Amino acid sequence: MILRAAKTGKTGFLVPGDPLISTTHIALRIDAKQRGIETRVVHNTSINSAAPGLSGLFNYKFGASSSIPFPSEGYRPDSFYHVACENKKRGLHTLLFLDIKDRLMTVNEALKILLDIERDKGLNVARNDSIVVGLGCVGSETPVFIAGRINDLISRDFGPVPHVLIMPGELHFMEEEYLKEFGGL
Secondary structure, eight states, X not given: OHHHHHHHSOOOOOOSSOTTSSHHHHHHHHHHHHTTOOOOOOOOOOHHHHHHHHHTOOGGGBOOOXXXXXXXXXXXXXXXXXXXXXXXXXXXXXXXXXXXXSSOOOHHHHHHHHHHHHHHHOSSSSOTXXXXXXXXXXXXXXXXXXXXXXXXXXXXXXXXXXXXXEEOOSOOHHHHHHHHHHHOO
């Protein structure tokens, strides 16, 4: 629909964050080029840079990121858990995007899902005493940044959605100090 409109006139497509971080938008731009449609991209801040900046975690210490989907009857993917496990083995932080399928997932829901999978897998990725960072409304004038142990944060209020979750790897002393001073660790 967007490309049909762009073929006959000027068309804008506005997305939050950096438009080419997502595979969907990359595919859309490739498709436009193949159809002879000229495109122009205006880059913006992305959660991939804003989350490390807000949390004080060094961006170069992040491993692969992943998404936590809402489970449903007969559907409980756990690939994000394995991504976090591999990052943890390497001492890297994991940025976890939270599902937006029918509604926006909260940090609290994500933590419950992580603990459920931990009970089944038992790889010590997400224990009650694991340190996590929950962020809400990143990029707004009133972002929420709370660091702590899962059992302490599972019932905390992270403000309005959207939320994102970080599972820190090995912390540099400055990262740890930042989490204490600004995130309440």
